[in-house]
Amino acid sequence: MKAVVVFNALLALAAASPLVPRQDIDFELVDAAPDPTPASIAIGPTAQSATYDLTAATESAGVPLIVDTPVEKRKLVGRTACSLQPAGAGPVPSPDTDSAFLAYASFASSASGAPTPPGYTNTFTNLQASVNAYGYMGYTTLNTYDTSQCAAQCSQMDSCYGFNIFFERDPSVEAGTGCMDPPSTTVIKCSFWGGYVAAENALNTGQWRSDFHVVIAGSNGYMTTESPAVEGFTVQSLGNNAINAPLDCNGNDTYMGSRMYTTSTFDPNLCAQTCASTNEFDIAHPPADGVPMICKFFVTYLLSKNGAPQGQYCAMYTQPWDLSYATNNGQWNGDDHYTVTYGFSYSNDASPGLPVCPSDIDYLQSVGGDFCTSYNEYSAPTATSTVFDTTYTTTVVVATAQETSTVVVHTTTTATITAAAYKRDVVAKRAIATPASISNWEAASISSACSQVATGTITTAATNTVTIPSTTTSSTTQLNLVSTTTAVTAIVTVPAVVNCPSGFTSGANVYSGASFTVSCSATMSGTTFATTNEPNLQNCLSWCNSWGAYCHAVIYDTRYYQNCMLYSAAGTLSSSSTGTVVVRA
Incomplete structure (x- = not known):
């Protein structure tokens, strides 16, 4: 035994x-x-x-x-x-x-x-x-x-x-x-x-x-000849092979570990259950230096040692790999030969886990700008440059002549004002076709990639003219006629409104299976039961998820440095924060 x-x-x-x-x-x-x-x-x-x-x-x-x-x-x-x-x-x-x-x-x-x-x-x-x-x-x-x-x-x-x-x-x-x-x-x-x-x-x-x-x-x-089905997964037959995957396009390892079953019949549902329970455990115990790995793809096969059955082997991954990576048909361990038979792979239909690669961003920037603007319902911030032309006339009365001096002051004030986000209707949104290379991506991946593409500002110009009433003064000194124009420029910059972090927009969002409502500029107070400094928004959400139902809301404060505050209830909006408020939906 x-x-x-x-x-x-x-x-x-x-x-x-x-x-x-x-x-x-x-x-x-x-x-x-x-x-x-x-x-x-x-x-x-x-x-x-x-x-x-x-x-x-x-x-x-x-x-x-x-x-x-x-x-x-x-x-x-x-x-x-x-x-x-x-x-x-x-x-x-x-x-x-x-x-x-x-x-x-x-x-x-x-x-x-x-x-x-x-x-x-x-x-x-x-x-x-x-x-x-x-x-x-x-x-x-x-x-x-x-x-x-x-x-x-x-x-x-x-x-x-x-x-x-x-x-x-x-x-x-x-x-x-x-x-x-x-x-x-x-x-x-x-x-x-x-x-x-x-x-x-x-x-x-x-x-x-x-x-x-x-x-x-x-x-x-x-x-x-039928491949064993698992509800919610797409199966592909690997023959007498298993997957040997490389690092992903961002240089990350996608392999999550393995498991053996030896006392039942061959059943891929055993691996699917292992995948699900591993995700539950990892989400409840996230790593300190990042987000947990989530199983989205698994491989299963029958393993034999020197021809003798050893049981059903399950290997888990964070993303799917195609048949070109099915190259592991067995290994030697000393004098013992381990062989693979009856291999299958299963990818999650609802959440395939495809990574966002640098090449995908480049592709979307070249052909998917309009799509991403529509998909993320992106409304560019508007930078308005307003020129104020102020003209006034000074009249000087003297004994021998009347002289007029005209001064024109140009004051330019530049203010950056973010327009309210617009919501496109469904028909308009669907009118822009999804780029072919991302047609099989899940919504979270598309939104994350598009957040890096749908960027920029719209600049508008406006002119305003103000006339100041004339003034008259008297002088006993004769003046020569003088006409001067002086240009004075003053620049006033209004601080920009803090934007949503990458991957998040105002409204409903989903992170690791939990539904949240995000507000990119708001205030909140409530019962703070934990706080930490210098996280990012994803770490805040992961930390909130680890508290389960106890964590109801998050403030990701960026006034002076990144600060994450968790709340047990939404509370009353009172104290001011600069950053992002996330409330569990």
């Missing part, structure tokens, strides 16, 4: 070196997982069934400590020697020996000529051994060598992916004292598997019952 697997080991994996090689098969994880329960197909014509409970199998994926309990072996009931056994439906060769059974042409002909049922593919034909693999789901006996009947029964069973049909030479009575080598009966069997049915795991060549030799002939294997 292998040791239990502690969920915290996944966290250690996530904190390991960001190099791609850490995606390799985790041999310590494999060795620590419980041993797979070997299949035990009973001798004789009595059908046997095994029940798979998905709910019970997935319960362990949602708790920090995961303990796989081995399946208790069925108790064998002693049978009396020479007691009559049920007869099989197949022909008995003559002479009635094991070698004649193995050489019997009718068995080989039935296996070679058997049709492949629709929805299945033939994996091996006419072997003299039955399957002993992972995910045994029982067997039934047949009156004829009928692959369609096997397929119909497998298709009605949850998590049945393949079947093995074969002829088996069994004793007609219980072998023992007084009947050490009794006459034989031929049983036609169909065994069902929630794992991979292949020639390499057709390892059961029979057994001895006293002096009677149980042997197998005409053994065929079949696998369903």
Whole structure:
């Protein structure tokens, strides 16, 4: 029995070196997982069934400590020697020996000529051994060598992916004292598997019952051609390979760790549950130096060691990778060869986790400016330059002449005023096509990218003329006629209104699954139960989420330095803040 697997080991994996090689098969994880329960197909014509409970199998994926309990072996009931056994439906060769059974042409002909049922593919034909693999789901006996009947029964069973049909030479009575080598009966069997049915795991060549030799002939294997479905995910078949992903376009590692299942049938829903429970744990325990990694993509396959099944392997990632990265078909660990079979990958339909790459920003800046302005309902701030022309006349009266001096003062005041954000109607918004390269992105990624594209200001000019009434003075001194024009320029700059941080706009926003309402300039007071300095808005929200329902609102204050204040209630708007107010919706 292998040791239990502690969920915290996944966290250690996530904190390991960001190099791609850490995606390799985790041999310590494999060795620590419980041993797979070997299949035990009973001798004789009595059908046997095994029940798979998905709910019970997935319960362990949602708790920090995961303990796989081995399946208790069925108790064998002693049978009396020479007691009559049920007869099989197949022909008995003559002479009635094991070698004649193995050489019997009718068995080989039935296996070679058997049709492949629709929805299945033939994996091996006419072997003299039955399957002993992972995910045994029982067997039934047949009156004829009928692959369609096997397929119909497998298709009605949850998590049945393949079947093995074969002829088996069994004793007609219980072998023992007084009947050490009794006459034989031929049983036609169909065994069902929630794992991979292949020639390499057709390892059961029979057994001895006293002096009677149980042997197998005409053994065929079949696998369903349908990829196992997981609700909310898109599946792609990887064949006998797993994903080996590089760093993403921003130089970040996307691999999150792995998990083994060894005591149930192969079921990708186990990996989906592991993905979900890992996200819950990571969101509740975010790293101190950034946001948590979120599982958006997983790979699962059956792992074998030197041909022996080891169980179902699950590997988790933050973003999807296509078939070009399905290059890991196994590894060596010393003298042990680990191989991958029956591999599939699953990407989250609602939130695929595609990163925003520098090339995407460049592309959007060149062709997606109008789209981003519409998508984010962006209203550019307006910079207005106003020129005030002020003219006044001074008249001087003297004994010999009247002189007039005109002074024109030009005062230019520049003020930056942010116009109110406008809301485009739905028809106008849809009128601008989504650029092809981002058509499959989730809304949060598009908004984040567009926030770096829809920028700039609109400058308008205005002129205002003011006339000051004339003034008259008297002088006894004769003046020469003087006409002067003096230009005086004064510049007054109004502080700009603080804009929303990148990735956020006023109104409804979603961060890590939680819905928030964001106001980019507001005041708030309430009960502050925690505060910290120099975060960013995303860290504030992550910190707020870690408090759960206790945190109702956040002030991200940027008056003097970044400051994050959490509130247990929205409170009354009173004290002034410069920055962003986020209220849980």
